[in-house]
Amino acid sequence: MSFASLGLSAEIVRAVEERGYTQPTPIQAQAIPAVLSGGDLLAGAQTGTGKTAGFTLPLLHRLNESKKGPLGRGVVRALVLTPTRELAAQVEESVRAYGRFVKLSSMVMFGGVGMGPQTDRLRQGVDILVATPGRLLDHHQQGNLDLSKVEILVLDEADRMLDMGFIHDIKRVLALLPKQRQNLLFSATFSDEIKALADRLLDNPALIEVARRNATADTIAQKIYPVDREKKRHLLAKLVKDNNWHQVLVFTRTKHGANRLAEQLSNDG
Template identity: 50%
Template sequence: MTFDKLELIEPILKAIEEKGYTHPTPIQAKSIPILLRKRDLLGCAQTGTGKTAAFAIPILQHLCNDARPEKGRRKIKALVVTPTRELAIQIRDNFTEYGKYTGIMNTVIFGGVKQGAQTQALNRGVDVLVATPGRLLDLIGQGYISLRDIQYFVLDEADQMLDMGFIHDIRRIIDMLPKRRQSLFFSATMPPKIVSLAGKMLGNPDKVTIKPEQATAEKVEQSLYYVSKKAKPKLLIFLLKIQEIESTLVFSRTKHGADKITRVLKKAGINAEAIHGNKSQNARQLALGNFKNGDTKVLVATDIAARGIDVSQLELVVNYDLPNIPETYVHRIGRTGRASASGNSISFCDVEEKPYLKDIQKLIRQELPVVTDHPFLPGGVEDVAVADEKPQRQGQRKRQGQGSRSSKPNNSGKKEWRRGGSGANSSRRRPQKKSE
């Protein structure tokens, strides 16, 4: 199927053709016809499947077809609520691109910045508003925004809303909306709270599910590196230098960890920046802009900040820390498998993260291929040095039969690297201690 078979109006077809779109993704092909009939929709689709176009294109077409001469400033007729600033900006940009020939006006509002520029845009009048929940409620309270004219409402990344504690804000927003409206609800997963929220927001919706758990994982080339927590920085530097990749997104579980990884990479001569919730909005946008235009080769991000990062031809995603929620793994690697594109991902796993790995592999229904040919295997030269500093009792050695720690499953790997490796690591017993 091609876009010209979806009964889209000429201004929108022209815009998406300029974007290079010819064939809709599965969620677009299934959702657009439903939404053009003004049906409510409950969509289960992960990040990277093309769902922004799936809801933006029909909304733009409805607004175009419904356009009537208005006195005074434009009234907000379509509202999209999404959890993060980056994702809100991305959605606004997509509305601008798809609607460039329609005359439909939009703006975006989010917290973390002064509200002056946002309220000025609202005062000029817009048809489509993209917003994060906190700033939306704030400006409603100040009288800058009214929801009484909303005809089309989209709640995007609903599961992430719950993770970020926005559930009460969302319920307040829904209560302010007109009863007669078209509602669209998108979530990557459907836990009970999400189902309950969808039931309150939607009447008798059509439903579209696009393989939310496996689609991205199937088209991304994945690999797993077992490594001690201490050796992770060195392994990351090693891989980035030998692979000479132009764009790498590294995921850290914490904000502090993201900053630490960035410092280590910079010290090693690798151009890197961090993006997380403690950074100012200007700093986040600058780092993201540098990454998109290629000035920064490595972007280190937390999961919350990474929502909305949409970089074409992103070469590699690195799970420096495995996520403790398995669905998050699919979202992460989906950064490098956008829409129909393929991608690559690397995951590090230390001993404490093995339960997370088990949950991830159960979710994606496949085992991650393990890479054993690297100098930082657990029990390699560095771990052996640690073991030698804490020798075991003679009775333990006798029972094991092969020196310290040789009963570990990866003992052969330790000896092979110490004796058969190459380079500086293979010729020394104890590595020099370096600050990380």
């Protein structure tokens, strides 16, 4: 199976091949035709499955096929919501890379930086906007955005957005969008909360689930060590020493706790 056989335009296939990809991944092989059909989609796929191209490629194809001319001030044709600024930047970079041979505009929008340059960029309108929910709502409140003409909505890593408490922001965004649009929801898990969101958002969606539900990557072994709080550091040091681990990633509850643990482990040798 090739990308061309999925129905993508020659310009998009060329961009994909120039990045060294010749065959679609399982999520891409299923998602791309589903998105091209124009219907809603609920897709379960973990990071690393190629899910970003699974929606960016057909999104670019559909928008390019229906492009009508100059956009109005603040107008957005496709909106991709992500939980973090890092993911937003990655997705928008993919949009630019795969869309290099089509005349579509894109931009990324997130907090932690000044709104001025983002406001300037929005004046011409944008075909594809990749954003985090909070900064998106900030711009709408300032009158910089017109979401009434959004044709396609993508919620990427929707489970993470819910885990991070964005459900109320998502509902506020949905209220700003036109009722007639295509909705794509991508999530690593299908929790009850995700199902409830899908029921509200999606209309008779195609369902794709590539990864096992709530699955951990096959290369990861999960173990639990019940231990008293005051013995955790000693147990960690023993595990590192006994297993001769040279690279270890440890998550702590606070930044202070991380610094203290690193110092203690260093002192332990």
